[in-house]
Amino acid sequence: MKRTSLSASQCPIARSLERVGEWWSILILRDAFNGLRRFDEFQHSLGIATNMLARRLNALVEAGLLERRPYSERPLRHEYLLTERGRDFRDVNQALLAWGNRHFAPEGPSVLIVNTETGESAEPILVDKISGRPLSDPVFRTIAGPAANERTRAKHNRAVAAGDQP
Known part of the structure; x- marks a missing residue:
């Protein structure tokens, strides 16, 4: 069964989940933060089927979180390096x-x-870079941003009117 793509959603959480929402992807990134780079290293660490690992690595490369770089010509082998986007995770x-x-x-x-x-x-903890206050402080909430469509604006306006956080 094919799942619905979230990439066109207005929600930044949904868009992010489109790229990393599958648990293997997050675990691959975890291992990359811990210094793993090669297919066999990821496979050994995760115990994941090779076809699934290949799909997840390709998806992370396509999403710009990892960069594929050859480290051997014969046979051709690649290592996977975190990009700036990946390091931001x-x-x-x-x-x-x-x-x-x-x-x-x-x-x-x-x-x-x-x-x-x-x-x-x-x-x-998550902290606001400008004020230094934790984002858990009740002064912070989400609002519709400048690129929000009407549906997103309405959702956030309803939450504000109700005194809730969307």
């Missing part, structure tokens, strides 16, 4: 790690983010 990856530790690790965290200078665990 690191904060999302770390937020998922912290959220998973907080809500889905009853035995305790199995992976931590640590400060390499102090050895202390880090607890990531």
Whole structure:
């Protein structure tokens, strides 16, 4: 069954999920952040079927998150490097790690983010770059942006009128 594409959606979350919403994609990016580059490294780490891995790597290359670069001519072999767009996903990856530790690790965290200078665990939060305030502060909410269509504007206007966040 073919799924519906979200790439034309006005919602930036839906558009992002179109590129990374399949769990293998996020795990491939996680492994790329941890230094893996080659097909066999990803396959060994994930235990994923080779045909599925090839599809996911191709999709990440097409989405501009990874770059495919040859490292061997005979036989032709490629490595997969994070692009700037891919590196920008690191904060999302770390937020998922912290959220998973907080809500889905009853035995305790199995992976931590640590400060390499102090050895202390880090607890990531999203912060507004301009004010330095956490985005969880109630002063922040989403609104329709300048490129929003009528449907998106109406959705956000309804939420504002109701006092809710869309």
